[in-house]
Amino acid sequence: MKIDYRSEIDKxxxxxxxxxxxxxxxxxxxxxxxxxxxxxxxxxIIQVYNDSNLSEADRGYTIKVGVELLAKNTGCAEDAEIAEDILDCLFDDMKILSQEDVDNFYEQYSCRRWY
Structure with missing residues (x-):
């Protein structure tokens, strides 16, 4: 069964x-x-990472979209705390995100404009 990840992201x-x-x-x-x-x-992101039906390119693209969605919805300190927990789990614990994904998060991060 193929999952429509664009529809999941829209949800x-x-x-x-x-x-x-x-x-x-x-x-x-x-x-x-x-x-x-x-x-x-x-x-x-975990589901996409584990979906063997996706090509490497589709997997990477969808994970990138997910990371950017998180970044664009991280504004206040509370948001940053939630995002850090998610990133720590996906990068440090589960080894799903690459350093490039984490860097991309911080490039897209909404609070960055205040620094």
């Missing part, structure tokens, strides 16, 4: 849009939702 984009438009009762509830939505990106 995550919609989840992110919904998260940003939602009102939360507490900061804790907002943090939990933020982490949950961004964990979808992590799960997608």
């Amino acid at each position: 995550i984009r919609n989840s992110l849009k919904n998260y940003y438009n939602k009102q939360f009762k507490s900061e804790e509830e907002e943090y939990i939702e933020n982490k949950k939505v961004k964990e979808q990106i992590k799960k997608l």
Whole structure:
């Protein structure tokens, strides 16, 4: 069964849009939702990495899109903390991301404009 990763990425984009438009009762509830939505990106990257039906080029491209989606939705310190946890897991622990992927994240990272 072939998975349509573009459609999966669009679903995550919609989840992110919904998260940003939602009102939360507490900061804790907002943090939990933020982490949950961004964990979808992590799960997608793991799924893509393990999908033997994808060519190396498609796998690399889709992982790059996922990393850029995470970067473009990382703005505040809380976002950065969530993103760091995801990157640490995918790069250090699971060895899924390359150094190039991590560098790409920091090049796309939304907070970078403030430095």
